[in-house]
Amino acid sequence: MENFLSENETSERATLPQKRARTAASDSDVQERLRAIVGAEHVLTEPERVEPYAQDAVKEKFPPEVVLFPRITKEISEILRLANERRFPVTARGGGVGYTGGAVPVEGGVVIGTDRMNEIKEINVADLYVVTEPGVVTYALQQAVEKHKLFFPPDPSSYKQSFIGGNIAENAGGIRSAKYGVTKHYVLGLEVVLPSGEIIRTGGVTSKNVVGFDLTGLICGSEGMLGIITEATLRLLPLPEATRTVRATFRTMEEACLCVPRFAQRSLVPVAIEVMDKHAIEAIENEFAFGISKNAGALLLVAVDGAPEEVERASLIVEEVMRAGGGFDVLRAVTPADEDRLWDVRRALSPAIKKYGTLKFNEDVVVPRSRVPELIRRAEEIGRRNETFVVNFGHAGDGNIHVNFMCDREDAEAVKRARKSVGEIFAAAVELGGTISGEHGIGYTKAPYLDMALGAATIDLMKKIKRALDPNNILNPGKMFV
Ligand SMILES: Cc1cc2nc3c(=O)[nH]c(=O)nc-3n(C[C@H](O)[C@H](O)[C@H](O)COP(=O)(O)OP(=O)(O)OC[C@H]3O[C@@H](n4cnc5c(N)ncnc54)[C@H](O)[C@@H]3O)c2cc1C
Incomplete structure (x- = not known):
């Protein structure tokens, strides 16, 4: 799968002076x-x-x-x-x-x-797993297993730069999560150095293993705070033979998002269901002129994968569902070149929205997928009220939407309003039954908002786990908890 976001895309959240510590x-x-x-x-x-x-x-x-x-x-x-x-x-x-x-x-x-810990130690075709060091680039691992007709599905858009260790520590997701889930669903076992320096192994090479607490699950998504991953055993799948994409535009986000449950009703689980709102479409049209209709209020990109005859059948159903749901200008890829052209609009997005501001707050909130239209309405309302331009796009298939508040980094008042909008969209996501991050994690930037998503007792338990493993607070201090 292609890199859908440009390499130099960043959230460029702040331009504070350097903070130099001495320890x-x-x-x-x-x-x-x-x-x-x-x-x-x-x-x-x-x-x-x-x-x-x-x-x-x-x-x-x-x-x-x-x-x-x-x-x-x-x-x-x-x-x-x-x-x-x-x-x-x-x-x-x-x-x-x-x-x-x-x-x-x-x-x-x-x-x-972890750059030097970059060896893929074993690709086991019979038992469908790979044993790897943490410093292997995600894309390199995917390429290596594909040579054996095997498939490692997690695909953060940063996959050409991010490492497997970073993906596990962040429990990274991506465009294929709608069908295949996120990184933790592929981690069978780990070697971890605890903050004390002790070395442990969790899990193993089998897909079933219920011996003891799920420590593999504890380390996945622990953001480098509970241990350093030095080896990972990852589950693989057979490589799908083909993929096929269908693209359509809709008058509203609501119409586009209503297609999502209808795919399931037709017994389809698309590998990707990506949506973008009218501001996103306007941005790419102004910048790249793909010829998308001026009446488009939303755009849906849906990919299916599997055996060639199956993707042919499934893509026809996708097309049918989209047309019945109000989709117009429906395009169904036939050749790999078509496929590429249809995804060009998604790739164009990040460079295109840059013109809306020199500073972008890219938040990755997630809600139950049926609540995505409501989330978008709330984002627009928040943007209007705070006089902050907002662009929404993302993974409609799993309710994980990138809400981008744009402003001018030199305009202190505008930055303040954008920050206020961030807090408000987090509150909206939680109110709609979702949470403040579906992919990017907490780190230090979202630490002040953790208690919006988790109760005091849950946060307290997390702190106890951290203290039990790292009493001296050696490993990655200053993250997650304020
Ligand atoms: C353009 C762009 C697109 C992106 N798209 C996506 C996306 O689609 N989906 C998504 O989920 N994220 C996405 N991200 C966010 C990011 O790329 C992911 O969080 C990714 O998993 C980070 O990997 P990394 O190797 O760069 O980790 P780093 O940024 O280096 O580290 C991330 C965390 O992992 C810890 N860590 C790193 N290595 C280890 C280790 N060996 N053991 C223990 N802890 C470790 C670090 O301490 C840190 O807390 C995107 C980022 C960019 C810039």
């Missing part, structure tokens, strides 16, 4: 010991060399004091033992394209880059 990681004797653990050539301390590790896609800078590139699990274990002894923070980093500041060392200390 024991800057002490010369500690740095000497770190060099002894990973080798001097794999240690960065000079300000200009640690700088690239100060930020992720949020673009707010918190420079680390030291960046380390270990190769093996034992080295990570030794780093964490030293961190506990000398009490300096440690933050794991994958591809560094997170949207909530997860990999950014907000309290300074050491960043562990």
Whole structure:
């Protein structure tokens, strides 16, 4: 699957000055010991060399004091033992394209880059799994297993930059989640270095395993706060033989979204159901002139996959459902080139909406999919009331919508209004039975909103788990909890 968002797309949330911390990681004797653990050539301390590790896609800078590139699990274990002894923070980093500041060392200390832990250790065709190190780029892993006609479905749009370790830590989703679910559904087992430095293994290679607490599930989505993943065993599926896409426009978002349950009523589970609102359509038309009708208030892109005869049949049903639901200008791909052209509008989206503002608050709220039209209405109302331009698009198949509040980064009042809009859309998502993040996680950017989504007792339990595993608060401090 193609990279649907441009490489340089970021939330560009803030332009605050750099925040430079000083901890024991800057002490010369500690740095000497770190060099002894990973080798001097794999240690960065000079300000200009640690700088690239100060930020992720949020673009707010918190420079680390030291960046380390270990190769093996034992080295990570030794780093964490030293961190506990000398009490300096440690933050794991994958591809560094997170949207909530997860990999950014907000309290300074050491960043562990997993770039050198990039070996795919085993692809098991008979038992349908792959064993991999955390630093493998998601796309590279997909390509490697596809050579064996196998399929790793999780596909965050950042898949050409993000690492498997980062995907597991964030429990990343993507366009194919409507049918295939998210990363955690493919994690069979893990090797993890706990904050204490102890090394544990969870799960195994079998798809069934109910021995003990589900620690694999606990680590998935723990945002690098409970342990550092050093190896993952991932479930694979047979590679679908074909995919087929149908695109249609509708007068309203409501009409477009009403098609979603109708696919299920026709016994169809499309692999992707992507929707975009009228502002998104206007933006891509103004920028790229695809020839989408001026009467379009919404656009739906639906893909089905499977055996060739099955995708042919399924795509005809998709077309039928869309037409019956008020869809017009319905286009059904026949060749791979058609397929590509239909998805071009989705790829054009991110560059196109940039013209609506120099600062974009890209929030990934999620609601039950039947409530998506109501969520969009609320987003528009919030935007109107706060005089903030809003563009909505996303994964209608699983109710995960990217609500983008746009403003001018130099206009302090406009930024304030956009931030207010963010809080309000989070409240709306929760009120509609959903939550504040479907994909991007909490990190530090959404930490102030955590209690909107979770009760006090739940947050307290999470803090107890964190304290039990990491009593010295060594691993990725300053995240999730304010
Ligand atoms: C253009 C763009 C498109 C995106 N599209 C999507 C999308 O479609 N779906 C989606 O879900 N997200 C998306 N994201 C967000 C982001 O790419 C995902 O959260 C991704 O999983 C981050 O992976 P990473 O390797 O860059 O992790 P990083 O940003 O490096 O780290 C993320 C978190 O994981 C932790 N971590 C990293 N490696 C490890 C490890 N080995 N062990 C333990 N913890 C670790 C870090 O400490 C941090 O807390 C997008 C981002 C961008 C910029």
